[in-house]
Amino acid sequence: MRQFLGLPIDASAQGPSIDNLLVMVHWLMFVLFIGWLSYFIFTLIRFRKSRNPKADYHGVKGHYSSYVEVGVALTEVVLLVGFAFPLWAARVNKIPDEKDATVVRMVAEQFAWNVHYPGPDGIFGRTDINLVSSDNPLGLDRTDPYAKDDITTINQLNLPVDKPIIIELSSKDVIHSLNLPLFRVKQDAIPGQMVKVWFQPTMTTTQIRVTLSRTFSLANGIPEELATLTSLEDYRAKDSTVIVGKGGSFTDDLLPQLRQAGITDVKAAPDTPTEIACAQLCGLGHYRMRGFVTVQTPEEYAGWMKDQESQLQQQPQQ
């Protein structure tokens, strides 16, 4: 059923339980619908005028329909008490300890996602709406001692794998909605309010790309779909120069070289499968309010953070 529903892959610890509920509800829906539909089609054929010229005043006798209704009600109770309530409680109440988690602030605006890391001190610096400018979309007050080491990015959220992530979410202007479809996270970003949302990624972006990767044959040129994807490995010519590097695209002009190197099949995947989508209409740029999540191994993440810190130190302090 899960496959039939075509859900995207699960890349977070809470994803499977949400999918599980989706699958169960859809089973209930299918059983009811198929049951009703078969009965419905049967009556339409059996009781058409030519087959049944005289209607029966009394119609159905017996209580089967009441049993069905009671059955539906009981199933709904089970879904609520057994699954929906505890799942939701876990989402909103069991926020992990900040000491064990990576805490990130995200502030949405028309039409971008501002990401704010507290830096090595673990404390977010002060922000002030009067300091907001195009260089400083968060209005971060760099004179504040806690703000000196804060890292900010736009539309790029780097996270370590297998560690709880707490996002402190809000918005500068209108209501947006943080949607991370592969992690089964969705939370409105509401101006004037800060809402915490948490999850735990279980796959790195690279692992996700490997899972999503498919092999394409080059026999009939570059397939249309392949042109939208990027490579998972280096494809080299016989003299070992790289024709298409890891993360590179397959374009028609590279085809002769690939063929010359004797490469007939290539593996490719979406370049940025872990993405941030905006799920709430936020204005004319709503459709392009796309950001990127990069889930990394702890080492990669630490390295990325180091880079950001050294970049920050090279910048003149405001």
Next chain:
Amino acid sequence: MEHTAGLAHGEHDTSHELSFWEKYIFSQDHKVIGIQYGITALLFLLFGFTLMIIMRWQLAYPGQPIPLIGQWLGDANAPGGIMLPEFYNQLGAMHGTIMVFLGVVPLAVGAFGNYLVPLQIGAPDMAFPKLNMMSYWSYFLGGVTMLSSFFVPGGAANSGWTSYAPLATIATTGQTFWLCGMIFLITSSLLGSVNFIVTIVQLRAKGLTFMRLPFFVWAQLVTSFLLLLAFPPLEAAGVLQLMDRLAGTSFFLPSGLVISGQPLHVSGGGSPILWQHLFWFLAHPEVYVLILPAMGIVAEIIANNTRKPLWGYKSMVYATIFLGFMSFIVWAHHMFMTGMGTVISAFFQTTTMIISIPSVIILTALLLSLYGGSIRFTVPMLFATAFLPMFGIGGLTGLPLGLAPSDIHLHDTYYVIGHFHYVVAPGTLFALFAGIYYWFPKVTGRQMNNALGRIHFFGSFIFINGIFMPMFIEGLAGVSRRLYDGGQQYAHAQGVLHWNVFMSISAFCLFFFQLFFIINFFWSMKKGKKVNSDNPWDATTLEWDTPTPPPHGNFIKPLEVFRGPYEYSVPGKSRDFVPQSEQEKV
């Protein structure tokens, strides 16, 4: 007593010859008002559908010039015929607003309710004819206001039919028009609902007890209570948002807003979530305002075309009343993603599951009514039977949305659009078409063409599913709604985007098959086969006791009701129907 009060009123009105204006424009006759509502609402439905056709072009072929009409849309909306995102958002907001508030509700309540309720209860008119006239004209003004907003700078409202603050607060002038239009429309509904309640309670014919009312009248009664009680909060909220826009208040604006890099100078301290609560407090009952009259129509047609009584009439009535009550306490299931705590979400999930029970009861009763019948597949019956499974899909797909954890994945995706369209379009609209085919002979004295009706039915049935079924696929894949390019930007959408073309082509075909209805409607009015009796369907309810078409004052003979509404195929009777007004021979 109720009966004589009604007659006295009727006599008063027919005592002088009416001028053209009094008779056709500012009429106080419920039937003329019903027809006015019907024609206006059908035109708005066509217009709202056209907006969607333009959007569907953009979704299937993003960035390509819109054929035929693209050049007329203006450089501010579609330079070179290519739609701008601003215009897409206007079309989206106005499609929703027009379909719900100017199309379906006025057709279901204003047109069918106005025309049929007095006839079905044996009353000469509505209780307050002047109020009734005001209700129509207030609706008309609301419609004009909404349409004129397309021509103001920045165009029509573009913040969705939900008009969430602060987006709507900072939107262009069109939003002010939207709010003013809504105030007219709400006023219209309030005037109408008071009128329906009083009419149904006070003007029933002698012998027509509540449990002898046709199910359609019950549906209209509960609908009127929903309108009466749910709309005032939105009217208040509309005025507050208007003040936020025009008078510098901050009911829905928090402190510290920064718009396009500039701090917004407002007093602040308001809550954007408050708007959502007030909006959905109306907009959820509104769903039942859309669906109950449709169920009423389907019930009438099924009883008539199966030639047997409705199964479980009483349980249907009680379920409808219960549904009405429950519909007031489910609204926040539209807001699970706003950061809702465990207790509140548990409450709204529970009420949402509870409200599915009366819906299941009504649907089950309608399905069971088919059993043992002698089903005649007339055009109205085709539409009414198709309503059942399609409304069923609409109802069932509400379940995963009503459970907060599964809503995480589906909220604000195409799954939601598929869900509510199955309720409203293949659901309610099919029922309304059924109603038009069914009562057309009473209104005009002529039958609609059968062959054209069947073409209209089968074309619509195939292609409406072609539009909405793939939405579930896109939604489960996680594709967001309200995207100008249909999701082209997103990697997770790539696997399902090809459905956009399929859905759009289905929409264009659906549009084509509506032409059969339009032609049939006007052709039959002039040239349709004349009915040879006042009761061409051999029906039991009181509207068929009137002359055809019913004159001012409706009934020409004294009326008394002796039995329930659906006495078909009563054992031992020579005919297979016994009208409610037929006196038992002693």
